[in-house]
Amino acid sequence: MRAPSDSVDLSNLWMPFTANRQFKAHPRLLAGAQGMYYTTADGRRILDGTAGLWCVNAGHARPEIIEAITRQASHLDYAPSFQIGHEDSFRAASRIAALMPDGLDRIFFTNSGSESVDTALKIALAYHRARGEGQRTRLIGRERGYHGVGFGGISVGGISPNRKTFSGVLLPGVDHLPHTHAPEHNAWSRGQPAWGAHLADELERIITLHDASTIAAVIVEPLAGSTGVLVPPVGYLERLREITARHGILLIFDEVITAFGRLGAATASGRFGVTPDMITMAKGISNAAIPAGAVAVLRGIHDAILDASGSGIEFFHGYTYSAHPMATAAILAAQDIYEREGLFQRAEALSAPFEEAAHALRGRRHVIDVRNLGLVAGVELAPREGAPGARAAEVFARCFDRGVLVRYTGDTLAFSPPLVIDESQIAELFGTVAEVLDEID
Ligand code: PLP
Numbered sequence: 001m002r003a004p005s006d007s008v009d010l011s012n013l014w015m016p017f018t019a020n021r022q023f024k025a026h027p028r029l030l031a032g033a034q035g036m037y038y039t040t041a042d043g044r045r046i047l048d049g050t051a052g053l054w055c056v057n058a059g060h061a062r063p064e065i066i067e068a069i070t071r072q073a074s075h076l077d078y079a080p081s082f083q084i085g086h087e088d089s090f091r092a093a094s095r096i097a098a099l100m101p102d103g104l105d106r107i108f109f110t111n112s113g114s115e116s117v118d119t120a121l122k123i124a125l126a127y128h129r130a131r132g133e134g135q136r137t138r139l140i141g142r143e144r145g146y147h148g149v150g151f152g153g154i155s156v157g158g159i160s161p162n163r164k165t166f167s168g169v170l171l172p173g174v175d176h177l178p179h180t181h182a183p184e185h186n187a188w189s190r191g192q193p194a195w196g197a198h199l200a201d202e203l204e205r206i207i208t209l210h211d212a213s214t215i216a217a218v219i220v221e222p223l224a225g226s227t228g229v230l231v232p233p234v235g236y237l238e239r240l241r242e243i244t245a246r247h248g249i250l251l252i253f254d255e256v257i258t259a260f261g262r263l264g265a266a267t268a269s270g271r272f273g274v275t276p277d278m279i280t281m282a283k284g285i286s287n288a289a290i291p292a293g294a295v296a297v298l299r300g301i302h303d304a305i306l307d308a309s310g311s312g313i314e315f316f317h318g319y320t321y322s323a324h325p326m327a328t329a330a331i332l333a334a335q336d337i338y339e340r341e342g343l344f345q346r347a348e349a350l351s352a353p354f355e356e357a358a359h360a361l362r363g364r365r366h367v368i369d370v371r372n373l374g375l376v377a378g379v380e381l382a383p384r385e386g387a388p389g390a391r392a393a394e395v396f397a398r399c400f401d402r403g404v405l406v407r408y409t410g411d412t413l414a415f416s417p418p419l420v421i422d423e424s425q426i427a428e429l430f431g432t433v434a435e436v437l438d439e440i441d
Helices: 020-025 063-075 087-099 113-130 151-156 160-169 197-210 236-246 268-272 299-308 325-340 343-359 390-401 423-439
Strands: 030-034 037-040 045-048 106-110 138-142 174-177 215-220 250-254 278-281 293-297 367-373 376-381 407-409 412-415
Touching: 045 423, 063 325, 087 106, 087 293, 087 325, 106 113, 106 299, 113 151, 113 215, 113 250, 113 278, 113 293, 113 299, 138 151, 138 197, 151 160, 151 174, 174 197, 197 215, 197 236, 215 236, 236 250, 293 299, 325 343, 343 367, 343 376, 343 423, 376 390, 390 407, 390 412, 390 423, 412 423
Parallel strands: 138 174, 138 215, 215 250, 250 278
Antiparallel strands: 030 037, 037 045, 106 293, 278 293, 367 376, 376 412, 407 412
16 A cells, blocks of 8 residues: 555544554555445555445445535534424434334434444433332443443443453443353354354343342344354344343344344344344444434333423433434435335345355365354454464455455454445455465464
8 A cells, every 4th residue: 555645644643443553554545435445545446345334335425315415514504403403303213213113213313323322321221210210220231242432332342352441430230141152053154043042041140140120221232243243043132032021121232233234124123023122223324424323212211201201301311413414314315225226125135145155265274153144244263373363454454455345353354345235246355355365374
């Protein structure tokens, strides 16, 4: 990659979740994006195998979204979201509500997945308090869970590097379910692993320990992405639903990466036929053209909070940019594209060739597991002795040099392309990885 032009000073920017020193020694700079491809600063085309960060579901630079944002910017650049509104915010809420499972039709807008998670956790606490069960404050997450970077999100999250620096100030009273990754039982699963539903029963143990009357909510990703693609075992989510309902505990599905087609349906909840009490979302909601997020809330939860409140503000929470006019414009335009082009169905139709291409890596050097569902796949590599993550990092770097963007966490490569990918691009994506795996130690 060519060095950036002299006018660009890389020193001031502190980059998120980045090895800053390494990056600045060997920068990778993107300059453009169109459809399935990025263009680098030195003019190379890069096939986007990750939809940016799991978010550009309709492909890049969709003119309809650009026009909607531009129109809105010149029309109503900003509107306060407290005690005042604008029509598109209500339209966008209705549009999102129509895609959610039955009953989850109250929509709270945020700007990101992290904000959606913290919002949902606060709604859970407010709901129990409104019903006179304010002692239900405990939150249950899951090991290896990723719920963004707010204090709520890292507390219920289960990724240790994200937690350790802040361990003294994480939310009190949080417990974690075990994760479901057990390669000795579920390696090479195509779709949902057959093994592992019983791991949901650990929730019963946690409930017995703390007593249900102290527990507000359980939050899990129906399919965990950031931790290296963990597909829920058959029956696992159903069991979590049954146990939480029986004990009056709310169930939150964090669908920040799974909502809007990734698994071949509007939501993972719809795909699995398991309805939680709240769904957090972001990313694909606006096709990532403008930051946006939301929480879909069961109507009864919303109503309980409103009914218990005196006159005036019912829920003391919100963001300056909740339902930002440009975000709602992008949401409406993105949802139009998803619907008009049938992209959720397209993802479902492509999931079989995608699965084949991913599992064709079985038997390649270093590959110890392949797992997939919808348009998500994880390819786990054996770690290098004494250098966990180094092998996958090298695959990422070499693929980028060859014009293909993949993602890695630990030693797992993650694939989550825009839903507009075609079969030849699927072949290019996994074919490039196969070549690179053959080359490296
Ligand atoms: N929750 C899940 C499941 C995610 O995958 C992510 C981001 O990848 C987040 C929350 C955080 O979203 P954001 O980075 O928009 O805050």
